[in-house]
Amino acid sequence: MTLIDAQTTCHTVRGVDEQPTLDSPRDLSQNTNNHNDLSLKRVSMQSLFQTPSLFRKRASWFAGSMQALLIVAMAAISVPQSAQAENAGWPYWRGPHYDGSANASNLAEDWDPDGGDGSNVLWKRDDIGGPCTPIVMNERLYTIQRALPGTERESEKVVCLDAKTGETLWENQYNVWLSDVPAERIGWSSVVGDQETGNVYVLGACDIFICINGETGETVWQIPLHEQFGMLSTYGGRTNFPIIHEDLVIISGIIINWGEFAKPNHRLLGLDKRTGEIVWFSGTRDLPYDTTYSAPSLVTIDGQRQLILGAGDGAIWGFQPRTGKPLWSKQISRRGIYATPLVVGDKVFAAHSEENVSGSSMGAIVAMQVSGTGDETKVEELWRREEVVAGYSEPVFVDGRVYLVDDRCKMWIFDAETGETLVERKAFVGSRQRSALLYADEKIYVLTENGRWAIVEPTEDGFEVLSKGRVDDADFAGSPIVADGRLYFPSSKTLYCVATENGSQESVDMASTMGDETPVSENPDLAQILVVPAESIVQPGESVDLGTRFFNRLGQPLDVDADVTFEVQGAGKIQGSTFTANADASHTGVVITAKAGNATGTARIR
Numbered sequence: 001m002t003l004i005d006a007q008t009t010c011h012t013v014r015g016v017d018e019q020p021t022l023d024s025p026r027d028l029s030q031n032t033n034n035h036n037d038l039s040l041k042r043v044s045m046q047s048l049f050q051t052p053s054l055f056r057k058r059a060s061w062f063a064g065s066m067q068a069l070l071i072v073a074m075a076a077i078s079v080p081q082s083a084q085a086e087n088a089g090w091p092y093w094r095g096p097h098y099d100g101s102a103n104a105s106n107l108a109e110d111w112d113p114d115g116g117d118g119s120n121v122l123w124k125r126d127d128i129g130g131p132c133t134p135i136v137m138n139e140r141l142y143t144i145q146r147a148l149p150g151t152e153r154e155s156e157k158v159v160c161l162d163a164k165t166g167e168t169l170w171e172n173q174y175n176v177w178l179s180d181v182p183a184e185r186i187g188w189s190s191v192v193g194d195q196e197t198g199n200v201y202v203l204g205a206c207d208i209f210i211c212i213n214g215e216t217g218e219t220v221w222q223i224p225l226h227e228q229f230g231m232l233s234t235y236g237g238r239t240n241f242p243i244i245h246e247d248l249v250i251i252s253g254i255i256i257n258w259g260e261f262a263k264p265n266h267r268l269l270g271l272d273k274r275t276g277e278i279v280w281f282s283g284t285r286d287l288p289y290d291t292t293y294s295a296p297s298l299v300t301i302d303g304q305r306q307l308i309l310g311a312g313d314g315a316i317w318g319f320q321p322r323t324g325k326p327l328w329s330k331q332i333s334r335r336g337i338y339a340t341p342l343v344v345g346d347k348v349f350a351a352h353s354e355e356n357v358s359g360s361s362m363g364a365i366v367a368m369q370v371s372g373t374g375d376e377t378k379v380e381e382l383w384r385r386e387e388v389v390a391g392y393s394e395p396v397f398v399d400g401r402v403y404l405v406d407d408r409c410k411m412w413i414f415d416a417e418t419g420e421t422l423v424e425r426k427a428f429v430g431s432r433q434r435s436a437l438l439y440a441d442e443k444i445y446v447l448t449e450n451g452r453w454a455i456v457e458p459t460e461d462g463f464e465v466l467s468k469g470r471v472d473d474a475d476f477a478g479s480p481i482v483a484d485g486r487l488y489f490p491s492s493k494t495l496y497c498v499a500t501e502n503g504s505q506e507s508v509d510m511a512s513t514m515g516d517e518t519p520v521s522e523n524p525d526l527a528q529i530l531v532v533p534a535e536s537i538v539q540p541g542e543s544v545d546l547g548t549r550f551f552n553r554l555g556q557p558l559d560v561d562a563d564v565t566f567e568v569q570g571a572g573k574i575q576g577s578t579f580t581a582n583a584d585a586s587h588t589g590v591v592i593t594a595k596a597g598n599a600t601g602t603a604r605i606r
Helices: 066-075 225-229 510-514
Strands: 010-013 121-125 135-137 140-147 155-162 168-174 199-203 208-213 219-224 243-245 248-255 265-272 278-286 297-301 304-310 315-319 326-331 342-344 347-355 362-371 378-386 396-398 401-405 410-415 421-427 438-440 443-447 452-459 462-470 481-483 486-490 495-499 528-532 543-545 547-551 565-569 572-575 578-581 590-596 599-605
Touching: 135 481, 140 168, 168 208, 168 219, 199 248, 208 225, 219 225, 225 248, 243 304, 278 315, 278 326, 278 528, 297 510, 304 347, 326 362, 326 378, 342 396, 396 438, 410 462, 421 462, 438 481, 443 486, 528 590, 547 590, 565 572, 578 590
Parallel strands: 528 599
Antiparallel strands: 010 168, 121 495, 135 140, 140 155, 155 168, 199 208, 208 219, 243 248, 248 265, 265 278, 297 304, 304 315, 315 326, 342 347, 347 362, 362 378, 396 401, 401 410, 410 421, 438 443, 443 452, 452 462, 481 486, 486 495, 528 547, 543 578, 565 590, 572 578, 590 599
16 A cells, blocks of 8 residues: 655754843853854844655555664764763653652742843743643753744744753754644644653654654654554644653554554554654554543553553553553543543552543542552552542642642642542632643642742642742643753743752653563563564565564563464465565555464554
């Protein structure tokens, strides 16, 4: 089957239309990535550099065409891992601990959005706004923005700023096509940064998935998930958050595919982060109610690594991140889960604002405990508090308590162990809430949808408001973050950087925050096989080389010499580990099954 290229354009723009508003001049002589005269005033965009798209026009993206991509991808590994640990960034939407917290000190307790002399607003960009929460890695800030708004060429872009000065280092612009997403909803999700390679990953509004060199802004690889796999792009603009686990980048969305995957399903794809090759393809429950943007978290429970997220079917799910194997699920809503679950140890706290599974009440927060491993993994509900309508903002965990702001900006505080409500519907700022909470330096930072903000301090009796205010004619849908001791507040119109002279933050290797796994030696038996690539598209007569990866029951990789046999169901044959489609084959599907001992794995080819 031939995949038609939709004439995507992916280029890198160096130079800016607007520079940050700063309280003091900066030495810009070290900035080698921006080729324009970087004055602190508004300057015109001088040049537009376009690089050829790496997306092949042929359908054989994964069928023998990976060598050139692999060379380019390896060249894009620009920042060694040892250099990554020097900076305390925020490479993922919910931070280095996956829970909206950071180990920081001496952060701001107040700020004035107007800036000016004596202000702790280090810089602000009035041309960088929208719902996207930025990330920071290697002292570079990355965010998703509208490109060329209001013109016939309007599209989407990833913008990279110097996190210390706010100056634009590069822009990577890409098309939005086959989508009815309104322009105002560009950037509901965030990019994710890979601390090992320095690359960043973005899911575009139309479901094009792109890997970008974080230093240069050049596209490493891109895949139109809507064209190739049937990922839906809807008017709501809800795009999911990618996450990095070891050599994989994992993304999810509602997918209508073929064969056993033909029904709509909130599915997850594990891709090789360097090449874009599909390593595994998994799913939740068929016929979900909604598209959602609940972000995944990574954690180790009972020695087993898990990826946990809320799904469009109204359930919280746990998966093995290396294999995509579903481990458990817990239905808590009749509709999709938008808010990201908070994972603390072996406990999961999830909230929603839709109809509950039983009864007629709306909204709840549910505490669950996960235990066991492999096929014996289970989830148990610990407590539930209904009529807590909190469908968007993510809670934080502080000293045995769960702090949650509901959709009407009312604060709730729960005892994490018992579920006892310690503070109920306490008004303190604003009236509409979407952004997540940030806990750092013993303070909780709150941004609201009607432009109000507050900085509060947890206390024995609940919390104390240290400061609050509002921004003019703007709202906050993006969430506050902290990186290298600097706070970043994204409003619909302006991105603010707020800093103190002595603000600091511990650097974190995200791989260390997931917890220790059970040694592989305790589970040496082969239990799972992945056939890679898991999904391919080939033309009649074309071949694809298949690889096999072996795992134990906990989803840990095994270095074993297994005797693998392949079976082909469909129009083709396999010799060794190479599949060749029949030369006279028409549009059809093929399923290949690999067997070794009692373990099996499949790959699908169109």
